Amino acid sequence: MITLDTDDDRGTGAAVRLAQDHPAAGPTLPPPVRRIALDRPPTVASPAPVGTGPGAAAAARHVRSGERGPERMRLEGLSVFYDTNEAVRAVDLSIRQGEVLALIGPSGCGKTTLLRTLNRLTELTATARRAGRVVLDDVDIDELEVTTLRRRVAMVFQQPNPFPMSIFDNVAYALREQSRKRPGRAVVQPYVEEALRRAGLWDEVKDDLDRPALRLSGGQQQRLCIARAIATRPEVLLMDEPCSALDPRSTEVIESLIGELRAELAIVIVTHNLQQAHRVGDHVAFMYLGDLVEYGAAEQVFGAPRAERTRDYVGGAFG
Amino acid sequence: MATEIRTPGTLPPLPPYVPPGGPRRPPRRRRTGESLSTWRYGDRVAFALCWACGLALCLIAAAIVVYLGVRGVQYLTFTLLTTHPEAGLDQAKTGGFLDPIVGTVLLTVIGIAIATPIAVGTAVWIVEYGRPSAFARAVESGIEIVAGTPDIVIAIFGLALFQQHLFAPLSLTADGGAVFGRSFMTAGAMMSLIALPMVFGTTREGLQAVPAHVREASYGLGKTRIATIRRVLLPSVRSNISTGMALGMGRICGDTAVVIVLLGATLRLESEGSIPGFNALKGTGSTLTSYVYNNSPAGEGNAPQKAYAAAFVLLLIVVALNLAVDVIARRGSQTGLQNGRLGA
């Protein structure tokens, strides 16, 4: 066991000297894990003073009003099996409008599977089977028509996947293909504009909506996918690590977007990045190897986690 | 306050052990899928059309394969496979098609033997050297033109070419000095032109798929370009070359036009000249394809039974070559380049 000094006076909670600062420590010892103070949110570097810096805007919006919105989806004892391998074990969760639920956990712990179950995308995999109930607005999703369900529960993927069409056609895609008779461009135009505005992309593309979507940058493509997903005004938005393929500037734009969108939607975001979960999430669910280990408000899960595994994960002991 | 630090390597404990035969299986539940009633009218029509086309495809494919199989088994006998063809009054009863089988094999071997070195060499030149680039593009376009040319056009080109006096040694020369132009050699040369685009295409694809770091590693060791090609690149595209050869052989086996024009249409293999071995190549003969054509109502003989039997043998050869392509391609992807790494 190695004990290292801490330096609480500086108030950073990260004042540990690593092995790489001391070459004399020898190559045989692995670098020690940073210690963090349990009563502070986990950060990589010293946190910027409140009100300045790139994260400040997001942190400011993080303030919550207290009362929780209506419940949109509820998971009751949901289990997902791939053949006999139980990827998700008896999870109970509640997804409410007006807040962002962040699913965190190490790789392979079932968070993406859980997310994909919410819009029945697991049915695309032949070996996947479900037990338990998922309820959308008090209707079991198994009893809903699959295409209707997926119009109400939209999804944004990890890699931006705009179709090989123009920007306008991408955003208008769902609107056109879901209707009985294909609506004309004039009918669809206001919805496309509204979706692009809500996604924060309108100003950048309004000059030429017929440009090929694949010519946009990575961050713009992901915002286009978000615009495409919200064009039909879904009730729930599922996001599977939307910023993992993007640079920090685009990540920041999308995180502020999430903060704005959560007023009308219930958002579930799966993320690897603990700091992002803390910035963006109102409630956090920590999953480990298929079990829902802890669920609670973000400050509580990060600040004072009840389960030991949560404490270890949040503290960086594994990941 | 100093806290204990756990070094990485001591992870939290694993979940509880699941006994064998005991993992929970969820109950099967009826789930509402997509119901066609929500689809647009045009979509439903298209869906029905897809199913109709799919089923029609299965039926037609089954009909062709089954019919040929039944007729072939009905008429194919061992004697047919091993006796020489004979001209007789009752075609249905005399002779077999040993010579056409030999002819098919001989022609395929000649054709692929000429095509492969030229095709591989050209592909290597285009991918590795390719200067001047206008010339390289011209060669590529030329090979595409050959790939799209009807085989009958290639056949009569061969006839025109090999009837020149320059190519007299390749075939029979009549007493009046006219070059016959029809022999196994000339037909084989034209068959190589038919097989060339296939071998070229697969070899070029294979060479282009070799990642740059393989070549760079070899150059970094000080090898010349030609040594790299011989020792590193060509072995790694062996399966591509084999696939191309099998595809080319399939195309040669199935080609009738070149055979009818350039092989002299003698039922048996007639040798020409006196050099042993070479005289067979200089002579004329027939192959399974021309045999089928001649024994059908469109040709001279009228022996549909023999035509069916020969067609069945031809089909078996084509199936075998197809299987060879699949096997080579699968094995090649296992022992060749996998994710950019050479190795088993």
Add this chain to the structure above:
Amino acid sequence: MLERLRAPWSDRRAERVLGALASLVLLVIALMIVFVAVKAWPTLRNNHLIGWLGFGGDVDAQISDQVNGVGRGGDQFAINAGPLIYATVLTTAVAVVVGLAFALFSAIFIVEFAPPRLRRVIVPVVRLLAAVPSVIYGLIGILVLAPFVNDHLLPDGRKRSVEYVVQLSGTSLLVATLVLTVMITPIMIAIITDALYSVPKSWTEGAVALGVNRWRATWTVSVRAARPAIIAAAVLATARALGEGIMLSMVSGGRGFSPNPLDGLSFLFEPLRPLAATIVENVESLNAPAIRSSVYAFALLLLLSSFALSVGGYIAKQPMKKYGIRV
């Protein structure tokens, strides 16, 4: 000297040798074009282009005149190849249009809707059918389909009514087009299926996740992304159909007749003979100069059309590069 051969080759020498091989290939191809054009020159010189490509006169009679060496001077080369060209265009166009539609829907069926067990069987069978030699298709056509049509579909009355003009029989437009369609469709199915499989899964998953039904998702995303492959398949099939001589000479009736759509149902049973089949049937008589030059002129026409076809296919694929579809 043996040592010089065994010594490692220099790059320069290797490049020259390989370049010589490539030049040999290009030389042979150029020779082909030159030979065919030169041999075809007498016909082209002695016939007006419009007259040569057009109708007028019985092309069969003209051909037999040329085979027999009738006529002197420029007259012996006179021929109106219109009926032959019309036959080629008719059979090719119908076969490619019907075949492409059939291939597209079958490919979508195989990729989307087929049960997995059926899919595992049908894909290798389709590839096998694409490799079957054309003479076997011709055999089935002439031994099975033509007698069937002759005996069961063609009423005697109709036959007798047009006896004085043309002999209707099983070997006809109907059987020729049918067998040609069946012959060129498997390769189109194989190409389109491969293209549909190689569409990135992120696109298809994204479309399905937007609540679009399976058919719509496939049609608007996968098929759209596979458009270059569909064009390539169509070009390949057209080239094959244009050049198909052996099979068509077996089943198409062997008469240089122009089937007339205004004849009603008889249209389907009228004989015809496309260009490549004409070449096949006249290949023994290539010693007579007139017929030889006509045959090479037909070959030149086929060569030029397959060249125009690949250029056309290339041009048709260019606009699709814009939206990021891999061409």
